[in-house]
Amino acid sequence: MTHDIFAYMDRPNQLGLFDKKDERDIEAFFASITQAERDRHIALWNKLSCTNLNHVFQRYLFAFCSVHTTWENNIKGFSMLKNWYEWMNRPDALKDRIQLSGMGLQNNRTKYLIQFATEFWAKPEFYMKQSRESWVEGRNRIAENIFGLGKAKVSFALEMIYPETCEVFCADVHLFRAYGFDQGKDFKRYEQIERHWVMNSKIWNVPSYIARCILWNRNKGQPDCSYWAKVLKK
Numbered sequence: 559m560t561h562d563i564f565a566y567m568d569r570p571n572q573l574g575l576f577d578k579k580d581e582r583d584i585e586a587f588f589a590s591i592t593q594a595e596r597d598r599h600i601a602l603w604n605k606l607s608c609t610n611l612n613h614v615f616q617r618y619l620f621a622f623c624s625v626h627t628t629w630e631n632n633i634k635g636f637s638m639l640k641n642w643y644e645w646m647n648r649p650d651a652l653k654d655r656i657q658l659s660g661m662g663l664q665n666n667r668t669k670y671l672i673q674f675a676t677e678f679w680a681k682p683e684f685y686m687k688q689s690r691e692s693w694v695e696g697r698n699r700i701a702e703n704i705f706g707l708g709k710a711k712v713s714f715a716l717e718m719i720y721p722e723t724c725e726v727f728c729a730d731v732h733l734f735r736a737y738g739f740d741q742g743k744d745f746k747r748y749e750q751i752e753r754h755w756v757m758n759s760k761i762w763n764v765p766s767y768i769a770r771c772i773l774w775n776r777n778k779g780q781p782d783c784s785y786w787a788k789v790l791k792k
Contacts, residue, residue, distance in 0.1 A: 580662035635659035670706025693725035
């Protein structure tokens with residue numbers, strides 16, 4: 559890789575807002591993606607494709623478990639909650655599992671998950687992209703009507719539901735830094751960096767989410783997502 563994108567992750571705002579050098583690092587990353595990486599990641603996510611509403615619900619559940627915790631506790635928490643019918647409408651049982659998982663935020667996470675589960679199963683189609691709307695419109699519609707998940711985490715759920723076609727992405731703190739931004743100060747630029755990322759995914763013929771997975775997995779020294787996505791197996 560000509561430019562080391564990770565060199566900028568620990569230096570937010572050093573290069574200025576959307577400096578051309580930041581853009582070149584992102585573009586160099588896309589250019590560095592190999593066909594083998596692309597195919598390997600797509601093959602894994604094909605095996606994890608959503609084929610029913612239970613899978614869709616679980617992708618949102620995984621996104622809820624990812625809020626303000628480590629990826630290890632995200633996995634542990636989801637593993638304890640994925641059989642949602644065991645805690646549906648039972649706040650105390652849900653809270654106990656969240657506490658045991660180490661995810662934290664047990665009061666809010668319990669409240670938000672109980673509410674989300676009730677609303678999802680009342681109208682599951684609301685939480686999927688509609689044919690009449692763009693990806694950004696769909697993501698924003700859902701994010702505005704769901705408690706406990708913001709724009710980034712709703713995007714994460716949609717990425718996992720539609721891994722090859724999704725055109726929104728979960729811009730976490732690392733992605734903001736890669737673009738030379740501070741997520742806390744520059745969140746208003748979310749859709750700006752999202753457009754740039756999605757544009758490059760189209761130019762280089764790699765799905766947006768697959769590219770994001772490759773970026774994350776290179777940083778973790780992993781060949782694909784199986785080390786964490788195994789908990790999503792059907």
